[in-house]
Amino acid sequence: MKFAVKIASAVAVLAMLTTPAMAEKTVKWKLAMTWPSTLTPLASPPAKVAKMVKEMSGGTFIIKVEGKEKHKAPLGILDMVKGGQYQMGHSGSYYWKGKDISTIFFTTIPFGMTTAEQYAWFYYDDGMKYMQQVYDRFKVLNYPGGNTGVQMGGWFKKEINSLEDLKGLKMRIPGLAGEVFAKLGVNVTNIPAGELYTSLDRGTIDALEWVGPGMDIKMGFHKVAPYYYTGWHEPASEMQFLVNKRAYKKLSPEHQAILQTAMKAAAADMYYENFAASANAWEQMKTEFPNIKVKTFPLPVLKAMKAATDDLLDSYAAKDEQFKAILESQRKFMKKAREWTIISDYNYIKTSMDVK
Amino acid sequence: MKFAVKIASAVAVLAMLTTPAMAEKTVKWKLAMTWPSTLTPLASPPAKVAKMVKEMSGGTFIIKVEGKEKHKAPLGILDMVKGGQYQMGHSGSYYWKGKDISTIFFTTIPFGMTTAEQYAWFYYDDGMKYMQQVYDRFKVLNYPGGNTGVQMGGWFKKEINSLEDLKGLKMRIPGLAGEVFAKLGVNVTNIPAGELYTSLDRGTIDALEWVGPGMDIKMGFHKVAPYYYTGWHEPASEMQFLVNKRAYKKLSPEHQAILQTAMKAAAADMYYENFAASANAWEQMKTEFPNIKVKTFPLPVLKAMKAATDDLLDSYAAKDEQFKAILESQRKFMKKAREWTIISDYNYIKTSMDVK
Numbered sequence: 001m002k003f004a005v006k007i008a009s010a011v012a013v014l015a016m017l018t019t020p021a022m023a024e025k026t027v028k029w030k031l032a033m034t035w036p037s038t039l040t041p042l043a044s045p046p047a048k049v050a051k052m053v054k055e056m057s058g059g060t061f062i063i064k065v066e067g068k069e070k071h072k073a074p075l076g077i078l079d080m081v082k083g084g085q086y087q088m089g090h091s092g093s094y095y096w097k098g099k100d101i102s103t104i105f106f107t108t109i110p111f112g113m114t115t116a117e118q119y120a121w122f123y124y125d126d127g128m129k130y131m132q133q134v135y136d137r138f139k140v141l142n143y144p145g146g147n148t149g150v151q152m153g154g155w156f157k158k159e160i161n162s163l164e165d166l167k168g169l170k171m172r173i174p175g176l177a178g179e180v181f182a183k184l185g186v187n188v189t190n191i192p193a194g195e196l197y198t199s200l201d202r203g204t205i206d207a208l209e210w211v212g213p214g215m216d217i218k219m220g221f222h223k224v225a226p227y228y229y230t231g232w233h234e235p236a237s238e239m240q241f242l243v244n245k246r247a248y249k250k251l252s253p254e255h256q257a258i259l260q261t262a263m264k265a266a267a268a269d270m271y272y273e274n275f276a277a278s279a280n281a282w283e284q285m286k287t288e289f290p291n292i293k294v295k296t297f298p299l300p301v302l303k304a305m306k307a308a309t310d311d312l313l314d315s316y317a318a319k320d321e322q323f324k325a326i327l328e329s330q331r332k333f334m335k336k337a338r339e340w341t342i343i344s345d346y347n348y349i350k351t352s353m354d355v356k
Numbered sequence: 357m358k359f360a361v362k363i364a365s366a367v368a369v370l371a372m373l374t375t376p377a378m379a380e381k382t383v384k385w386k387l388a389m390t391w392p393s394t395l396t397p398l399a400s401p402p403a404k405v406a407k408m409v410k411e412m413s414g415g416t417f418i419i420k421v422e423g424k425e426k427h428k429a430p431l432g433i434l435d436m437v438k439g440g441q442y443q444m445g446h447s448g449s450y451y452w453k454g455k456d457i458s459t460i461f462f463t464t465i466p467f468g469m470t471t472a473e474q475y476a477w478f479y480y481d482d483g484m485k486y487m488q489q490v491y492d493r494f495k496v497l498n499y500p501g502g503n504t505g506v507q508m509g510g511w512f513k514k515e516i517n518s519l520e521d522l523k524g525l526k527m528r529i530p531g532l533a534g535e536v537f538a539k540l541g542v543n544v545t546n547i548p549a550g551e552l553y554t555s556l557d558r559g560t561i562d563a564l565e566w567v568g569p570g571m572d573i574k575m576g577f578h579k580v581a582p583y584y585y586t587g588w589h590e591p592a593s594e595m596q597f598l599v600n601k602r603a604y605k606k607l608s609p610e611h612q613a614i615l616q617t618a619m620k621a622a623a624a625d626m627y628y629e630n631f632a633a634s635a636n637a638w639e640q641m642k643t644e645f646p647n648i649k650v651k652t653f654p655l656p657v658l659k660a661m662k663a664a665t666d667d668l669l670d671s672y673a674a675k676d677e678q679f680k681a682i683l684e685s686q687r688k689f690m691k692k693a694r695e696w697t698i699i700s701d702y703n704y705i706k707t708s709m710d711v712k
Contacts (some may be wrong), residue, residue, distance in 0.1 A: 055613035056412060111708060114701065116471075116505065116631050123625065124632030149472065150700035212700065230703040257411035258614070261621050268624030269479065275472045276480030279689075279696040296703055299710055306711040333635075340635040341705060344506035344568065345470065347586035347652055349702045352467060352694065354655055355662040 027255060029063045029247065031088035032081070034074040034095070037067030041214070041273040045146040045239060045266040046090045052262040053255075061255045063088065081242040082138050089242035090145055094175055101316050102134045102323045105330060106142065108151075108237045110177050110309040113330065115147045115236040115271060116345075117337040126329045134322065141248055143263050145239035146270025149278070153229030153297065154209030155200065155221040160229070163301055172196060172208040176312065177233035183308040184301075193219075200224050209233070213285055214277030222289050230296045232305055239270065383611060385419045385603065388437070389446035390430040393423030397570070397629040398595060401502040401622040402446045405597070408618040409611075417611045419444065437598040438494050445598035446501055450531055457672050458490045458679045461686060462498065464507075464593045466533050466665040469686065471503045471592040471627060472701075473693040482685045490678065497604055499619050501595035502626025505634070509585030509653065510565030511556065511577040516585070519657055528552060528564040532668065533589035539664040540657075549575075556580050565589070569641055570633030578645050586652045588661055595626065 031050070035042045050063040066086075068074040077089035078096050093106035106127075113121060121127040122144055135142040154173065160166065167185035178188040191199050191208075199205045201224040208225075210216045222228070241263050248256065286292055297305070317324035387406070391398045406419040422442075424430040433445040434452050449462035462483075469477060477483040478500055491498040510529065516522065523541035534544040547555050547564075555561045557580040564581075566572045578584070597619050604612065642648055653661070673680035 052613065052617050056610060056617060058608075058610040111711070114704070116627065117635075119628040120632035120635065123628045150704045152700070213696070230699060230707070232704070232707055235704050252414075254412060254414040257408065261408050261412060261617050264624065265617050265620040268620065271472065272475040272479045275693070275696070276476035278700070279473075279476065279693040282696050282699065283692040294699055296707060302707055302711050336639040337631070337635040338705075338708065340569070340631070340638050342709065343586060343638065343650055344508070344634070345701065346705045346709075348470070348506045348588070348591050349694075349697060351586070351588055351652060351658055353698065353702075355467070355658045 025060065027057075027061045027251065029061075029087040031063050031065045031090060032071045032073070032077055032086040033065065033067055033090035034077055034092065035067060035090075036069050037065070039067075039215075041146070041148075041270050041277060042239060043067060043090075044273055045241070045263075045270050046088075048266040048269060049241070049259075049262045052265065053258055056258045056262065057255060061251075061258060078138060078140070078242060081140050081244050084244050084246065087244045087247040089140075089240075091240055091242065092237065093142070093240045097175070100134060100137070101320060102130075102326055104176060105326045106131050106134070106144075106238060106240060108234045109313070109330075110180055110233040111306055112235055113334050113337065114341060115149050117334060117341060118147075118236045118238065119144070120337060121330065121333045125333045130326045130329065134326075135242075139245050141243040141245055143241040143243070143260075144267045145241040145263070146267045146274075147239070148211055148234070148237045148274050149271060150212070150231040151234035151237055152209065152212050152216070153231050153233065154207055155216070155225035156207040156227040156229060157200070157203070157225045158206065159227050159293075159295065160297055160301060162298065163304055166301065169207060170205045172199070172205050173233075175233075176309075177209070179312055180233070180305055180308045183312070184304055197221065197224070211237075212274070212278045213281035214274050217281040217285055222285050222292055226289075226291050226293055228292055228294050230294065232297065232302065239267070241267075381416065383417045383607065385417075385443040387419050387421045387444035387446060388427045388429070388433055388442040389421065389423055390433055390448065390451070391423060391446075392425050393421070395423075395571075397502065397504075397626050397633060399423060399446075400629055401595060401597070401619075401626050402444075404622040404625060405615075405618045408621065409614055412614045412618065413611060417607075417614060434494060434496070434598060437496050437600050440600050440602065443600045443603040445596075447596055447598065448593065449498070449596045453531070456490060456493070457676060458486075458682055460532060461682045462487050462490070462500075462594060462596060464590045465669070465686075466536055466589040467662055468591055469690050469693065470697060471505050473690060473697060474503070474592045474594065475500070476693060477686065477689045481689045486682045486685065490682075491598075495601050497599040497601055499597040499599070499616075500623045501597040501619070502623045502630075503595070504567055504590070504593045504630050505627060506568070506587040507590035507593055508565065508568050508572070509587050509589065510563055511572070511581035512563040512583040512585060513556070513559070513581045514562065515583050515649075515651065516653055516657060518654065519660055522657065525563060526561045528555070528561050529589075532665070533565070535668055536589070536661055536664045539668070540660055553577065553580070567593075568630070568634045569637035570630050573637040573641055578641050578648055582645075582647050582649055584648055584650050586650065588653065588658065595623070597623075 031046050033046050037043055046065045050065050053061050053063055077091040080086045081089040094104045096103040131142050170187045172189055172191050173181055182188045197220050313327055317327050387402050389402050393399055402421045406421050409417050409419055433447040436442045437445040450460040452459040487498050526543045528545055528547045529537055538544045553576050669683055673683050
């Protein structure tokens with residue numbers, strides 16, 4: 001009893017004395033993301049990490065999330081995290097291909113791995129090792145930040161029946177896929193997101209790619225371009241969490257573990273969120289716009305895309321040792337992973353279609 | 357300065373005084389799981405949760421994991437967690453179908469949802485609501501505990517060419533799938549895991565199902581039964597974390613949040629782990645045993661399985677309102693989810709096969 005009272009009064013004294021010190025101990029971070037705060041599901045992982053980290057740490061670790069409407073630098077995330085202006089970022093690794101071409105492997109590549117295959121490569125093969133190797137030069141830590149699953153090939157105003165139909169086609173398609181299409185004669189352009197709908201409606205462009213039904217439905221493209229092509233170029237786009245290395249090292253081991261676990265849970269969750277959003281949005285779209293036609297590109301077009309993709313990847317590999325090593329690692333793992341995907345998922349889905 | 361010194365000495369005094377009190381505050385839980393401790397990936401989520409919880413809580417929340425080699429009651433997990441003998445459990449929800457048939461929906465059902473579809477149903481449709489509703493009567497909380505992905509249809513000594521070939525076939529296949537096979541004339545038996553290999557080798561049974569290459573390879577079935585059938589009966593088997601409700605309520609909000617996040621991250625991770633293990637094991641199997649033949653059941657057999665499954669599910673639904681409500685929820689969500697899976701994943705995998 002006496003002992004307990006002693007403790008109680010010591011605690012009371014300490015509480016008075018330590019209020020300023022405790023306040024100093026609360027870690028306050030800022031996270032800048034490429035997306036506007038309202039753009040779910042891309043904006044969901046940072047919000048969820050902030051919530052989980054606050055709850056798990058009992059409010060001793062606070063992360064303030066800023067969307068692009070606040071910081072105005074959607075493609076400045078890597079620089080801002082590297083410079084320490086923000087301790088964290090949420091973006092897409094392939095946006096930094098101008099700084100280092102190997103960054104593309106941590107988002108997705110055309111004809112690359114599916115979501116399950118890629119997570120298996122990240123966590124149970126060489127993925128995380130290479131990811132950290134590539135981001136070391138930027139003095140940031142990099143982690144998976146949520147996956148979109150297979151992205152659609154895009155909205156087209158006219159059907160694509162042959163390679164000939166691609167020649168001169170005006171299309172908004174960024175990144176490596178844009179380079180592939182350019183090789184096939186497409187007139188690849190980039191247009192800000194806010195002008196896309198009008199450009200497609202007015203015929204300034206003939207086609208564009210965005211994400212999938214869950215995100216596309218808000219853009220309204222299905223109202224002005226009826227051909228919706230299945231995916232080939234972004235089979236498993238993974239977002240990224242960037243963490244400033246110095247800031248991370250200053251965290252207590254508990255806060256480090258809390259941050260790591262929250263990022264992993266939030267990344268996994270985005271895949272489920274986007275899957276549900278796409279399933280629901282597709283049902284709505286096809287009901288309200290029964291003229292939408294889901295198409296797969298003709299085989300000669302797909303084969304030309306695949307050849308152009310391989311050429312492009314091989315040409316980068318010839319100039320860059322690191323790129324070459326990662327490409328080989330992905331190809332090697334994907335070979336066996338895809339075989340298992342076909343035996344398991346592909347056959348199961350096919351079976352469910354056949355018994356209908 | 358003076359202030360800092362005051363704090364420092366108060367902290368020192370408190371440290372001396374509070375050691376016993378602090379020790380009392382460390383939460384110590386025990387988790388019992390259905391599997392032996394060495395049986396990865398099924399045994400992985402509990403081990404990972406224990407590690408993450410310890411690290412995140414700075415050692416103030418410790419979970420001791422016990423495999424079945426210790427507690428000897430692999431199918432007593434629900435009772436032991438309900439009774440408070442263990443605060444947590446890790447098992448498979450469908451093991452409790454004798455207590456409540458609706459528990460099967462939180463593992464998998466024949467011709468049911470894939471992993472992505474099911475997680476979308478859990479977290480972005482009605483899944484978690486129904487899960488908690490069903491487990492409320494056991495006074496436990498229930499959470500997803502890791503997914504195997506599509507399980508294989510099993511190892512068969514002879515090829516199945518027709519429904520006739522199933523008649524009188526002796527097969528180890530438990531659960532609802534066993535009931536389906538029984539309807540088709542299969543002589544369904546249950547045999548302890550340790551005797552399976554010998555039973556199959558000696559012809560005591562003609563076939564059995566286990567999980568997939570990653571786990572099957574350790575059992576050696578491929579050495580004695582060359583026909584490996586693709587999946588239909590367990591498309592996305594989800595493990596479960598059981599938590600005693602009273603114990604959970606006693607946790608601090610921080611420990612509750614830490615446990616929740618750790619479970620979610622560990623569940624997601626098991627899917628990646630098992631995927632990688634199966635991709636690697638399949639490559640090894642087919643290299644070492646080139647006589648293994650991957651087969652899909654003939655369409656008349658699959659159609660009979662599907663009809664028997666629907667009959668069985670409908671007959672349970674006719675007797676049980678809760679079962680009926682959950683079945684309808686799954687069917688409704690799966691209809692749109694599967695359509696999106698076909699547009700996205702199925703078409704992408706098909707494309708990757710076609711361009712080869």
